[in-house]
Amino acid sequence: MQTHASLPLSRKEAIVTRTIHKDFRRNRLLYLMILPVLIYYSVFQYGPMYGALIAFKDYSPSAGIWGSDWIGFTNFSDFFNGYYFSRIIKNTVLISVYTLVFEFPAPILLALLVNELRNRTFRRIVQSVTYMPYFISLVVICGMIKDFTNTNGVINQLFGLLGYEGGAMLQNSDLFRPIYVFSEIWQHIGWESIIYIAALANIDQEQFEAADMDGAGRLSKIWYITLPGLVPTIMIMLILRIGNMMNVGFEKIILLYNPATYETADVISTYVYRKGILEMSWSFGAAVGLFNSVINLLLLVLANYISRRVNQNSLW
Amino acid sequence: MRIRKRYSERLFDAVVVLIAIAITFCTLYPFVFVLFASVSDAGDLMSHSGLLWKPYGIHLDAYINVFKNPSIMAGFRNTVFILVVGVVVNMILTSMAAYVLSRKNVYWSRLLIFFVLITMFFNGGLIPMYLVIKGVGLSNSLWSLIIPFAVNTFNLLIMRTSFMAIPDSLEESAKIDGANHFVIFSRIVLPLSMPVIAVMILYYSVEKWNAWFYASVFLNSRELFPIQLILREILISGSTDSMTGGADVSQMQQVVQTIKYATIVVATLPILVVYPFLQKYFVKGVMVGAIKG
Numbered sequence: 215m216q217t218h219a220s221l222p223l224s225r226k227e228a229i230v231t232r233t234i235h236k237d238f239r240r241n242r243l244l245y246l247m248i249l250p251v252l253i254y255y256s257v258f259q260y261g262p263m264y265g266a267l268i269a270f271k272d273y274s275p276s277a278g279i280w281g282s283d284w285i286g287f288t289n290f291s292d293f294f295n296g297y298y299f300s301r302i303i304k305n306t307v308l309i310s311v312y313t314l315v316f317e318f319p320a321p322i323l324l325a326l327l328v329n330e331l332r333n334r335t336f337r338r339i340v341q342s343v344t345y346m347p348y349f350i351s352l353v354v355i356c357g358m359i360k361d362f363t364n365t366n367g368v369i370n371q372l373f374g375l376l377g378y379e380g381g382a383m384l385q386n387s388d389l390f391r392p393i394y395v396f397s398e399i400w401q402h403i404g405w406e407s408i409i410y411i412a413a414l415a416n417i418d419q420e421q422f423e424a425a426d427m428d429g430a431g432r433l434s435k436i437w438y439i440t441l442p443g444l445v446p447t448i449m450i451m452l453i454l455r456i457g458n459m460m461n462v463g464f465e466k467i468i469l470l471y472n473p474a475t476y477e478t479a480d481v482i483s484t485y486v487y488r489k490g491i492l493e494m495s496w497s498f499g500a501a502v503g504l505f506n507s508v509i510n511l512l513l514l515v516l517a518n519y520i521s522r523r524v525n526q527n528s529l530w
Numbered sequence: 531m532r533i534r535k536r537y538s539e540r541l542f543d544a545v546v547v548l549i550a551i552a553i554t555f556c557t558l559y560p561f562v563f564v565l566f567a568s569v570s571d572a573g574d575l576m577s578h579s580g581l582l583w584k585p586y587g588i589h590l591d592a593y594i595n596v597f598k599n600p601s602i603m604a605g606f607r608n609t610v611f612i613l614v615v616g617v618v619v620n621m622i623l624t625s626m627a628a629y630v631l632s633r634k635n636v637y638w639s640r641l642l643i644f645f646v647l648i649t650m651f652f653n654g655g656l657i658p659m660y661l662v663i664k665g666v667g668l669s670n671s672l673w674s675l676i677i678p679f680a681v682n683t684f685n686l687l688i689m690r691t692s693f694m695a696i697p698d699s700l701e702e703s704a705k706i707d708g709a710n711h712f713v714i715f716s717r718i719v720l721p722l723s724m725p726v727i728a729v730m731i732l733y734y735s736v737e738k739w740n741a742w743f744y745a746s747v748f749l750n751s752r753e754l755f756p757i758q759l760i761l762r763e764i765l766i767s768g769s770t771d772s773m774t775g776g777a778d779v780s781q782m783q784q785v786v787q788t789i790k791y792a793t794i795v796v797a798t799l800p801i802l803v804v805y806p807f808l809q810k811y812f813v814k815g816v817m818v819g820a821i822k823g
Contacts, residue, residue: 237637243711244630248642251627251681255646258678261662262654268661279661324553330546342809343554346561349801351740353758354794357765358560361790368563371579400557408813432542465743469766483656490657491747503655511652 269501282497289501298485306481309467310459312391317398318455322448324403325410326436341411344404356469359397360384384470387478394470394479398463409451410444417443453521457514460506482506561798568592568791572784592785592792602793605757608672612756613738616676620734623681625727628689629715634698650683660747674748675741675756682737685730692726693719728811739801757797764793 238245264279269289271282293299324344331337347355362369363383370383383389421439430438464483471479482502490499563582567575570586578586596602630636631643653659659678668674696719704714720727742758749755768786 234637241633241636241711244633244636245638247626247712247715248630251623251686252642252645254623254677254680255649257666258659258662258680259649259653262658263652264654265658265661266654268658327546327550327553330543331550332543336547336550340550340554342806344557345809345812346802346805347557349736349805350798351742351758351761351801353740353742353761353765354797357761357790357794358564360766362560366576366579368581372581375580403553404557432539468743469762486656491660496657496661499657500655503657507652507655514651 268497269504273497289498309462312395320399320403321406324407329414347401348405385474387475390475390479413447453517456517564791564794568795572788576784592788596792605760609756616738617734632690632693669748670750
């Protein structure tokens with residue numbers, strides 16, 4: 215009985231082994247070509263995943279990742295019970311939500327607007343100019359933000375006409391989030407509108423002609439034809455966005471914040487940076503970072519699930 | 531009735547155009563302001579308030595200060611090194627991997643794609659990454675900005691999608707002529723993929739040009755700093771000491787402002803000059819990326 219059952223299995227195994235050998239002989243060069251990339255991924259992508267183990271350890275460089283002592287969830291409970299926990303979570307969520315609410319729709323509105331422009335040259339100028347900030351380096355953008363909002367800066371002076379008198383705006387913790395979100399819009403509105411403008415070009419023109427026959431106005435055509443035509447694109451962009459929500463632009467925050475605005479500006483990733491790299495609490499920083507990665511993954515899966523349920527648009 | 535409708539149409543058009551002009555102005559003006567301010571007389575600029583509609587004269591002193599600054603020039607040199615060497619490494623590795631992953635009849639293909647794809651959804655985080663890069667001995671070297679960022683998974687998938695669109699018949703006939711995979715890759719697939727290659731080069735170049743964060747973490751020696759780190763010192767930390775030597779305090783404060791603006795112009799100009807020519811490739815890239823992999 216036993217030999218009878220194992221015989222076909224071992225034959226199957228033999229076939230698989232032969233296929234693998236044959237495949238390797240035939241595609242040897244292909245495997246050689248991808249080898250450097252596999253090494254790259256193993257070291258610089260999977261290496262850090264393995265290294266994330268130090269979140270559960272008391273890491274010391276001399277003992278190495280494996281050799282350091284296990285301490286279980288101590289780093290995590292230190293983080294959850296820590297003084298800054300609620301502040302960081304609150305800031306991360308608020309900055310993400312504000313960005314989602316105010317910055318995400320902006321390129322959609324711009325695309326609709328550009329779509330209504332009749333003069334082709336003017337349309338191209340508007341597009342080219344609004345793409346531009348995307349190509350300016352973040353350091354320069356933040357330098358400009360800092361200068362313009364400084365005590366004698368242009369924006370500061372303009373707000374002075376409206377009665378603002380509070381000195382450098384980036385020193386004011388109440389203004390950090392508005393400055394962050396508004397400059398996000400300024401940086402990304404044009405670039406992110408490209409994809410929507412392209413999607414608009416694919417909307418069936420007959421629908422507009424039919425609407426013209428019925429005497430529909432421009433606004434109602436936008437509302438009943440153009441916008442519904444954009445929904446699949448909007449959903450995909452939204453899933454991607456939500457999956458990245460907890461990754462608020464941390465390089466930008468590091469460039470713009472300062473101890474006076476930590477109260478409203480310090481987010482998970484900037485905290486990881488200060489704790490882990492500047493203060494060299496590696497295990498603690500890794501634990502906070504791991505927490506962030508897990509939340510991101512959950513958000514992405516959740517967003518994808520909801521979207522698939524609601525209207526069949528999904529990433530996988 | 532008909533006249534009223536035409537009137538409302540025209541009103542609608544006018545509102546749309548006005549909003550478009552306002553948005554364009556808001557995007558463009560900050561750059562215009564910086565340009566005007568950079569050539570203005572430092573003292574007049576100091577006493578000026580509000581928007582600037584024309585420069586206060588044409589003074590190039592600030593630019594002379596910028597170009598005389600050795601760290602800015604060294605920064606440009608370091609950035610050029612990172613950009614040229616980095617993008618070459620990026621392109622070789624990404625295109626070879628994309629070719630392999632785009633082939634059919636490869637036994638391990640699904641596993642390899644899975645191996646690559648997972649990294650888009652989960653990563654170890656900043657601190658383990660930092661320890662790995664330090665651990666392989668790359669700190670305080672320009673290579674720390676090249677090797678750990680050798681492949682961008684998203685770009686890899688874009689290239690793979692584009693390679694998959696090349697008809698199989700070309701590969702088949704080359705094989706009959708005795709060509710191996712490396713020949714098919716370099717003689718057939720690459721020459722047919724110039725548009726996507728252009729887009730990838732641009733994407734990687736922008737990434738390298740803008741990178742400052744890892745440079746600030748890994749580089750200790752000032753002479754290795756890329757231009758963005760030097761810019762951060764000047765624009766964010768506000769240190770222009772090296773450029774203002776000799777002037778007295780009040781005069782210095784004025785000069786510092788124009789130097790900042792001139793620095794922004796010098797650092798942005800290379801991009802804005804090539805921008806009009808490259809724009810359409812970037813736009814094409816967005817569309818390539820939009821196709822689901």
